[in-house]
Amino acid sequence: MFEARSRLGRIGLQLLVTLLVIPFLLPLVAMVQGSLVGAGFENYLAVLRVGSIGTFFLSSAIISAGVILLVYAVTMLTAFGFAKFRIRRKELYFWLLLACLTLPEVVLLAPLFATFVSTGLYDTYWAVILPLAALQIPFAVLLVRTFIEGIPDELFEAARVDGASSWRGFIHLVIPLTRPIAAAVLIFTLIGAWNNYLLPLVFLQDPAKQTITLLPSYFIGQFSHDQTKVLASAVITAIPVVVAYLCLQRLFERGLAAGAIK
Known part of the structure; x- marks a missing residue:
């Protein structure tokens, strides 16, 4: 890791980091300020009074x-197999898996719609859970495989000498040692699943199953557009993700640093 040893170097590095962060903070600050325009915190109370917000x-x-x-x-099973097992043409399979990262979810809507209607999964939670998980797995495997490859092979060899199977090695070695990268995967997956708008909009027609990302639409109509309450809805929607990140911040940073670079 890079380290600024002199005082001038630390000041320069701090200024550089601050300048890089500002473009990402400005939209958040504007969102919070816009949500307080007019009635102030009453905008948040109006959002919380929406009858379906609990649902x-x-x-x-x-x-x-x-x-x-x-x-x-x-992800854990797949990454373990790619990292520690001798599988014929596993690199080909790995790159085919990574090729799925190039697929935007919008091009999958038509085939997914036909599949879920024919299998009876349409308008169920599975119609959103399965595609979201499939879209998240390739990137998660990329991170976790690199992390697991950093675990010494001698640990697994010692476990085999003691009579442990590959499954027990996975349970007692891989699972405990991959906690940092698991936290990174959890955060990325939570952000992708919690903030997704398109798939719940298309595949969940029952109002009792719609997600929090559809909350701002309650304040947008043909003859009205209450921007302050839309922004307040966006702030409320973001709170669980922010809290989850703050709780797992240390593990997330360790896992991301270790999993991104071999």
Whole structure:
């Protein structure tokens, strides 16, 4: 890691980091300020008085939890296989998996719609959980594979000498040692699942199953557009993700630094 040793170097580095952060902070500051225009915190109370807000949060929580569990299980097993098993043409399979990163979700809507209608999954949580998980897995595998490759092979060889199977090595070595990168995967997956707008809009028609990202639409109509309450809705929607990041910040930074660079 780079380190500024002199006082002048630290000041220059601090100024550089501050300048890089400002463009990302300005939209957030503008969003919070705009949500307080006019009635102030009454805008937030008006949003909280929407009758379906509890249902929105519950649906988003169910979808996010399902996506996180599915992504975590598939990612850890897949990354372990790619990193530590001798599999014929595994690099070809790995690059085919990474090629899925180039697929935008909008081009998948038509085939997914036809598939879910024919299988009876349309207007169920699974119609959102499965595609979201599939879109998150390639990047998560890329991060976790690099992290697992950094675990010494001698640990797994010692476990085999003691009679442990590959499955026990995965449970007792990989799972505990990958906590930092697992936190990074959790945060990225939570952001992608919680903030997704398009898939719930298309595949969830029952109002009782719609997610929190659809909350701002309650204040946008044909003859009205209450911008302050739309911004207040956006702030309320972002709070769970911000809290999750703050709780896992240290593990997230460690995992991202270790998983991004071999």
